[in-house]
Amino acid sequence: MGFWRNLFRRRKKQKPEDTDWINVGGVRESVDFRDDEQRRQFVTECLEQAAEASREISQLKGEYALVTAYLTDIEEIEALPEEEREALNNVARRVATLNQEREKYHGKKNRMRDSDYYKMHRQEADVQEGIEKLKECEKYGDLVRQDLKRLDRERNAYSYRRGELEGMLANLKGMALIFLAALAACVVMLLILQFGFQMKTQVGYIISVGAAVVAIAGLWAKYSDADREKRRVDKAINKLILLQNKVKIRYVNNSNLHDYLRIKYDTEGAAALEKLWNQYCQEKEERKEYAEAEAKLEYFQKQLQTRMSNYHITDPDRWINQPGALLDQREMVEIRHDLILRRQALRKQMNYNNEVAENSRKEIMGIVKKYPAYASEILGMAERYEDV
DSSP: OOOOHHHHHTTSSOOOOOOOTTTTOGGGGGTTTTTTTHHHHHHHHHHHHHHHHHHHHHHHHHHHHHHHHHHHHHHHHHHHHHHHHHHHHHHHHHHHHHHHHHHHHOTTTTTOOOHHHHHHHHHHHHHHHHHHHHHHHHHHHHHHHHOOOOOOHHHHHHHHHHHHHHHHHHHHHHHHHHHHHHHHHHHHHHIIIIIIIIIOOHHHHHHHHHHHHHHHHHHHHHHHHHHHHHHHHHHHHHHHHHHHHHHHHHHHHHHHHHHHHHHHHTTHHHHHHHHHHHHHHHHHHHHHHHHHHHHHHHHHHHHHHHHHHTTSSSHHHHHHHHHHHHHHHHHHHHHHHHHHHHHHHHHHHHHHHHHHHHHHHHHHHHHHHHHHHHHHHHHHHHHHHHHH
């Protein structure tokens, strides 16, 4: 028969014990076992409690075995001969050192982002050329802007001078008209004196005409000089405009090239790209060292695992991630103390679940003894529950 039937046969000669069932909603005395529904419900609850306790015990046993094996491993390690322990510690020391280097790398605050790193890695072949081109563009752009400002200042100066000359020419024209009007007035007055008053005015004509000629000649000379200077200024302004247009074309082309390079290298400028490149070079070297350290770490971890396997350690992998415990006796003591506490807690849980399972079995046995008419039915429920 099954487990429950064997249990009932073993317990048949024992005295029934009325035990309080702490995990069932009521007590046996409050159940009418002649009522089929109440009887089956109570028995089912007892069986479920026992099954749950059994499952919990199975899980706890596995964990208990692991903790015990871990403690046994500590005893095996501490019992190693001095030479073998020293050899084991040497390998563990290398593993611990390489672990510290890895943690130091991962804990670095100014590490380059992976996205920036791989972006620079893709452009590694021509990024230095790009930096130089960006620098040239920025330097040339500064020079062109300075030239444009200088040309603009010169053009403004020439434009101001042209305004002065245009005002001067207008003033000279006005003065010429004034002199001609004065000459005409003098001639009219002289004619009036000559024909109205029968006066001799030949000298007046000579003086008036002579003065007008001298004044007009002086004005003409100044006007000619100003006009020639104005034409020179106009030519200079036109030359500056052509030069500005040429420089502007260069500036626009340089700006477009600068924008293209910034888009190509996804950067704000030469300084930002150069900073990123320097970070990449440093990061590349560090990642190379990290990869080499990882390879060494894997090698020494395998060495540590192999050595511990030779010493009949149950699970060498446990010690790979905590080589410090092999090197520091205080850490080993802490681990042992923690494992002992864990094992005590597991044992307490196992004892409790054993008690729960035992109480459920006693409850069912008590029902069978008190109501033998339902023994076959209860035994059948137990057997079916056990099969499930």
